[in-house]
Amino acid sequence: MTLTFYKYQxxxxxxxxxxxxxxxxxxxxxxxxxxxCDRKFGIGADGLMLLELPQNKEDDFTMVYFNADGNESSMCGNGGRCLVAFAAFLGVIKDQAVFTAIDGKHKAEIKDGLVHLQMQNVSEIEEHDSHLFLDTGSPHHVTLVNELQNYDVVSEGQRIRNGAPYFESGSNVNFVEKKNGKLFSVRTYERGVENETLSCGTGVTAVALSMYQTNQTDSKEIDIETPGGALKVTFQKKEKGYQNIFLIGPAEQVFKGEIEC
Structure with a gap:
């Protein structure tokens, strides 16, 4: 079968x-x-997504996401933003979307060339001596470090991802350096990819909430630098956690192709 695909980033x-x-x-x-997803024997990607028919009358489409290892995964924030851009390219939506992913329903808007993706509410953030842990659609370990540029993200990320208390199920691991009052640099080791990625949407969302939770910032609009570019996270703090969380950034089509499979 000749399969038509699109590459987004x-x-x-x-x-x-x-x-x-x-x-x-x-x-x-x-x-x-x-x-x-294999970068040597295939197209190459951090993950693969299927845009499928909506599951109900409220939705425009359904998002199905697979990690680079081929297994269906938890929510991917940057993937969700790319899928919204793809839906607009297909004419499925214009500039607003409602869709269902593995973690539930999401709303999104394309505005000024950026995709604004509403993430799930977060009711609990675990605070530990050395790190924080929370679920933003995917599980995330968040820890502050110095000299992030020179940090061994792969070795440390792999050690934490496979160690207690995560073990086989694993966690994504985010290393964070504060730049100023509302700007943070982040590098992420992603489970399923089993390597550092240039950016992780659910990861930067977890970082933004964690930095506010621990008084590293008092801003509810947080800028995040990743090796792949800049993202913004906005949110509202409520009595029982965080709501109205938006992941904001670019999503671009790289190319269209065909592959025999």
Whole structure:
């Protein structure tokens, strides 16, 4: 079969995206998804997404996301933003979207060339001596470090990801350096990719909330520098956690192609 695909990137977090509204691919074909994401033997990507028909009358489409290892994953923030841009490219939406992902319903808007993606509410942030842990659609370990540019993200990220208390299920691991009152630099080791990625949407969301939670900033509009580019996270603090959380940044089509599979 000749498969038509699209390559998208959001601040360097890159994805293979397939229009699967006609169910041309089975969601059980994990070996194929892993091969397509392989940077040596396939297209190459941090993950693969299927845009599928909506599950209800409220939605415009459904998001199905797979890690680079071929396994269906938890929510991907940059992936969600890229899928919204892809839906606009297809004419499925104009500039606003409602869709369902593995963690539930999301709203999004394309404005001034940026995709504003509403993330799930966060009711709990675990504070530990050396780090914080929270779930922003995916699990995230957040820790402050010095000299982030020279930090061994891969070795330390792998150690934390596979260690207690995460073990086999694992956690994404974010290393953060404060730049000023509302600007932070972040590097992320992603489970499923099992490497550092240039950006992680749910990760920078976790970092923004964690920095506010620990009084590293008093701003509810936080700028994040990643190796792949700049993102912004806005939110509202409520009595029982955080609501109205938006991940904001660019999402661009890199190319369209065909591959035999």
């Amino acid at each position: 959001g601040t360097g977090n890159d994805f293979v995206i397939i229009d699967n509204r006609k169910s041309i691919l089975s969601k059980n074909n994990t070996k194929l998804f892993a091969r397509l």
